[in-house]
Amino acid sequence: MMWGNSRVRYGAVAMALHWLLAAMILFMLGLGLFMTRLEDTDPRTFPLFQLHKSIGLTILMLSFARLGWRLANPVPALPPAMGAGARFAARAVHLLFYVLMIAIPVMGWATVSSAPLGVPTMWFGLFEWPHIPFLADLPRAEKRMIEGPLATTHALLALSMLALVVLHAAAALKHQFRDRDDVLKRMLPWTKLPS
Amino acid sequence: MKRLILLAAAVALVSPAAEAAPWKVDTAKSTLGFVVTWDREPFRASFKRWTADIDFDPADLAHAKADVAIDVASYTSEDPENDKYRVGPNGLDVRRFAQAKFVTKSFREVSPGHYEAVADLSIHGVTKDVKLPFALAINGNSAHMTGELTLSRIDFGVGTGNTWGIDWSSERTVSHAVKITVDLLATRTP
Numbered sequence: 001m002m003w004g005n006s007r008v009r010y011g012a013v014a015m016a017l018h019w020l021l022a023a024m025i026l027f028m029l030g031l032g033l034f035m036t037r038l039e040d041t042d043p044r045t046f047p048l049f050q051l052h053k054s055i056g057l058t059i060l061m062l063s064f065a066r067l068g069w070r071l072a073n074p075v076p077a078l079p080p081a082m083g084a085g086a087r088f089a090a091r092a093v094h095l096l097f098y099v100l101m102i103a104i105p106v107m108g109w110a111t112v113s114s115a116p117l118g119v120p121t122m123w124f125g126l127f128e129w130p131h132i133p134f135l136a137d138l139p140r141a142e143k144r145m146i147e148g149p150l151a152t153t154h155a156l157l158a159l160s161m162l163a164l165v166v167l168h169a170a171a172a173l174k175h176q177f178r179d180r181d182d183v184l185k186r187m188l189p190w191t192k193l194p195s
Numbered sequence: 196m197k198r199l200i201l202l203a204a205a206v207a208l209v210s211p212a213a214e215a216a217p218w219k220v221d222t223a224k225s226t227l228g229f230v231v232t233w234d235r236e237p238f239r240a241s242f243k244r245w246t247a248d249i250d251f252d253p254a255d256l257a258h259a260k261a262d263v264a265i266d267v268a269s270y271t272s273e274d275p276e277n278d279k280y281r282v283g284p285n286g287l288d289v290r291r292f293a294q295a296k297f298v299t300k301s302f303r304e305v306s307p308g309h310y311e312a313v314a315d316l317s318i319h320g321v322t323k324d325v326k327l328p329f330a331l332a333i334n335g336n337s338a339h340m341t342g343e344l345t346l347s348r349i350d351f352g353v354g355t356g357n358t359w360g361i362d363w364s365s366e367r368t369v370s371h372a373v374k375i376t377v378d379l380l381a382t383r384t385p
Contacts, residue, residue: 041282050359116274118234119368125360140236
């Protein structure tokens with residue numbers, strides 16, 4: 001197995017980042033929906049928010065790493081049978097994933113930084129992750145006004161991510177079972193591809 | 196002579212009640228609150244439900260007493276989100292410690308119109324001896340009392356735990372110093 005991408009398939013690093021982030025993102029969508037439905041006074045709420053923040057910031061860092069890797073590596077070619085519309089759709093969805101993978105954690109970080117509560121974020125309880133300074137330094141009266149809209153933006157972007165995941169998975173299954181091409185296999189480890 | 200003795204006895208019986216000087220506190224016009232520094236800014240909250248049983252005559256401080264019971268969960272500030280911290284074990288833990296009490300033990304006059312009450316203050320299941328200096332202005336049948344005292348939340352074991360590496364006993368989020376503020380309006384009970 002190669003570390004980097006080839007023109008035929010994704011390498012080990014791209015695959016690891018893809019599936020790790022996929023698992024984290026799906027978990028975070030579920031966790032986000034669950035924890036925001038708990039009462040604030042529920043003893044599970046505080047630890048779950050801390051967990052959500054810790055994973056979210058990890059996703060942000062991994063997404064930057066993934067973006068760097070993507071820019072530094074060739075992108076495997078799409079099957080020649082795909083039309084211009086399908087090619088555009090595939091690239092647009094991939095681009096949107098990168099936008100959302102960075103924008104959602106950034107908006108979450110902004111929400112936390114502007115919370116009137118002002119509690120620190122401890123990354124998996126290990127060290128304090130700083131707040132975004134210009135938001136954390138606002139007077140509490142202003143934080144009170146912007147926290148809600150920031151949290152709503154974070155949630156709406158997360159729901160867009162959910163829609164995009166469904167679209168992406170449906171497209172992968174279509175390639176695998178209807179078009180019977182190698183699009184899905186390129187991202188699956190331990191599969192044989194004609195080279 | 197017999198009648199005089201009877202009269203003296205009657206006065207003696209009645210006099211303890213006559214010495215008492217009860218006041219009725221107008222809780223709607225009074226405020227009982229606290230201020231802490233929360234994330235570098237003052238955080239002000241006031242209690243909505245509390246009762247005060249006050250018996251006070253400046254001329255008879257030996258018999259003065261005040262008994263205040265506070266429903267801890269009833270405080271509100273401008274930040275409903277922050278107020279929820281009264282519930283959890285890292286805050287005031289109101290599920291276990293619903294009531295705070297302030298029961299005076301003695302009073303002394305510091306200067307005309309200024310007094311100091313020594314009291315047992317119970318918060319979060321911990322009782323401490325505190326001194327509350329206050330100013331009192333009595334105008335006919337109404338009285339206005341103002342006072343404040345600063346205590347350390349740590350002395351009462353409030354916010355001493357650790358969740359996810361966040362040490363609540365540090366002053367990073369909430370200061371140790373809690374300033375209790377009292378502003379009472381009362382009328383003499385006939």
